[in-house]
Amino acid sequence: MMKEFKTYDNTILVEGKKYNWSGFSEGLYTDTSWKNLKCKIRKISEDSIDIYDYDDNKEWTFSSNDLKRNRVTFKKRKLIY
Numbered sequence: 288m289m290k291e292f293k294t295y296d297n298t299i300l301v302e303g304k305k306y307n308w309s310g311f312s313e314g315l316y317t318d319t320s321w322k323n324l325k326c327k328i329r330k331i332s333e334d335s336i337d338i339y340d341y342d343d344n345k346e347w348t349f350s351s352n353d354l355k356r357n358r359v360t361f362k363k364r365k366l367i368y
Contacts (some may be wrong), residue, residue, distance in 0.1 A: 290331040308338070309339045310359035318320040338360065 290302040300306070312313040325341040327367045349359065 292328070292331045292336050294359070294361065295351060298361050298362065300328050300331070300336065301339060302328050304328055305364045306361040307364055308359060308361050309343045310354075310357045323362075326361075364368075 292300045293300075294300065294360065297363045305325065307323045308326045309319045309320075309324070321342075324343075327339045327340050327341070328336060329346060331339040335348050338347045338349065339345075340347060349357075353359075
């Protein structure tokens with residue numbers, strides 16, 4: 288059974304699926320934004336999700352509140368065959 292995670296903007300994310308994601312993070316000294324980067328939903332827990340970012344080659348963990356605070360959005364990837 289595939290696990291699903293509903294984000295603050297009612298997007299349904301499915302474990303194991305690939306998406307393009309965008310967001311904005313305000314830090315103490317710097318602000319960071321990203322747009323349409325490739326990612327994969329690695330693991331969905333009850334209150335958080337693990338996201339693998341292909342461009343940074345890193346895995347991130349976000350709660351629902353983290354996604355909202357960083358204005359993270361997801362779009363399904365359009366695969367070209």
